[in-house]
Amino acid sequence: MVTILLVGFMMINFADKAVLGLAAGPMMRELGMTASQYGAASSAFYAMFGVSAVVVGFIANSYSNRRIILIMVLVWGLAQVPIIFFASVVSVFMSRVVLGAAEGPANPIAVNSAQKWFPDDQRNLPTSLVNLGAALGVVTLAPILSLLIEAHGWRSAFVAVALLGLVWAVLWSAFGRDAPGVRPGQVPGSEGSVALDSHITRAAPPTGDRWISGIDRVPYRNIFFSGTGLSVLIAGFAVYWSIALLVSWIPLYLSGPMALDPAAAGALVVLPWVCGAVAIPAQGAVSDRLLQRGVSSRGARAGVSSGCILTAAVAIAGLTLVSATGVKLALLAIGFSVATVQISVGMTLIAEITPLRQRPAVLATTTAVTGVSGVVAPALAGRFVDAYGAGNATGYHVVFLLTAVLFLAGAVCLAVFARPVRDAARLARLGRAEHAAEPVD
The missing domain is CATH 1.20.1250.20 (MFS general substrate transporter like domains)
Known part of the structure; x- marks a missing residue:
């Protein structure tokens, strides 16, 4: 269940990345964005991507990965709100900075959460499935988002990915779990712990x-x-x-x-x-x-x-x-x-x-x-x-x-x-x- 949910998590992760490119044409025309401004907004996604990946990765050494993942997906949804309701060149730029910062740690934390449920000789497949989420996101969500944009306007795609994140957060709250074993911050082998590996x-x-x-x-x-x-x-x-x-x-x-x-x-x-x-x-x-x-x-x-x-x-x-x-x-x-x-x-x-x-x-x-x-x-x-x-x-x-x-x-x-x-x-x-x-x- 956890692995399946994390595959969905990575599919939404892709949709959040790709939605700007899919909506670029009509959005640029409506907001009067130049190609340079659009390029800057696209690059803004990576402004804090690596930094946040490292920072949150170290935090995840000592805190529940389940809670960190839940916070990340909620921030993804909130990052779409300025574009939906207050669309401008500045709001698009700032939204992508926040989104990139929240998505930087997504893949490594998701992989770590899945891997901890399996012994080492059985980790390759669940790790692959979690990483498969990006490819599945391209194949399944890109056509759907494109149809939404064509039928209901470019903002509808941002609404869709925000709602997808919210639905996933509810499912994760209900069924997501940290793997049994060593609690965050606890030394393996100490009293009250179970050596997971x-x-x-x-x-x-x-x-x-x-x-x-x-x-x-x-x-x-x-x-x-x-x-x-x-x-x-x-x-x-x-x-x-x-x-x-x-x-x-x-x-x-x-x-x-x-x-x-x-x-x-x-x-x-x-x-x-x-x-x-x-x-x-x-x-x-x-x-x-x-x-x-x-x-x-x-x-x-x-x-x-x-x-x-x-x-x-x-x-x-x-x-x-x-x-x-x-x-x-x-x-x-x-x-x-x-x-x-x-x-x-x-x-x-x-x-x-x-x-x-x-x-x-x-x-x-x-x-x-x-x-x-x-x-x-x-x-x-x-x-x-x-x-x-x-x-x-x-x-x-x-x-x-x-x-x-x-x-x-x-x-x-x-x-x-x-x-x-x-x-x-x-x-x-x-x-x-x-x-x-x-x-x-």
Whole structure:
């Protein structure tokens, strides 16, 4: 029930992000917004995104994730109110700043809440399902919101997402729960606590979580600068880069250099999201099955994800070499979808080497760092497109080749440096040594 609710949570999360773009045309005409003003409002969403992700992530180390999630979704709804009733250029800008700040921690906190209900060898699928919410949001909610805008005006879309958030908040209040086990702020193994991950210390599967289980804390720098931590950050940066391009520039690529009519471009832009909706849960199921059959976490998680990212790199590079429309669409769908499995894999890998109490902060910081590429990629792509002309494919192809290079770097880093069992064992020894060195009252 919790996992299903969190999938819905991420679907609404996408709708809140996308509604501005879907309503942009009529809204800009009514409010007299220039393209520069609209661009500034769109960028405003990311102004506090990473900062809030880190801050709330650390707060979530000590407070109920259930309550934090409820507060976030209520703020999402309230952030739409100024646009609905007091629409202006300024209110749109401020609304997006508040919305971005409230949505920055959403994915890592939701993933952490789901993961805590499952032993380590069963976390891949629920993590994938939660991350699947964004793709499901594209496929299901974008057409509905577009129809609402066409039939009832652009404000109706903002009303709809606000009401969706309110309905979800009621369901979460009734059925949402924090996982049983260690209470927020309580040290595993202390009196009155239940070591949530203690059952993972059995001989199988061979994952790092069985080493880190029961450790109170380790220095954050040691987590992020481990081989596993660095590979997750590098691969995640590449994947978020591609997602930012998919949202901002692929529709223009379809209607520009590929010369598809707007209706066809609007329909075909969903293709990568549909492929992602298949790839993400498939990876989770495959990785869980491999773990349960005794394959190491390095192979079942990092290896599977590395293969997916490498496939995406080849597809995106191939996209610059072919001319047939059907082949281009197929390569585009593969290149901008299969690598997204790393979002789920990265969160599972980083959780595997992180003590239970520190996971919310670590997951949130990972999202903040990898999400930086979402700020850089669209702007850099715009410079290349401007340099060669909006109707010329060359600028787009330069960006695609750069994306393929980033994918290749991410795939290699995962394959070579992601060693969660080794890193978790080393971090556990470090955590025990630091605990032993603490003075006793």
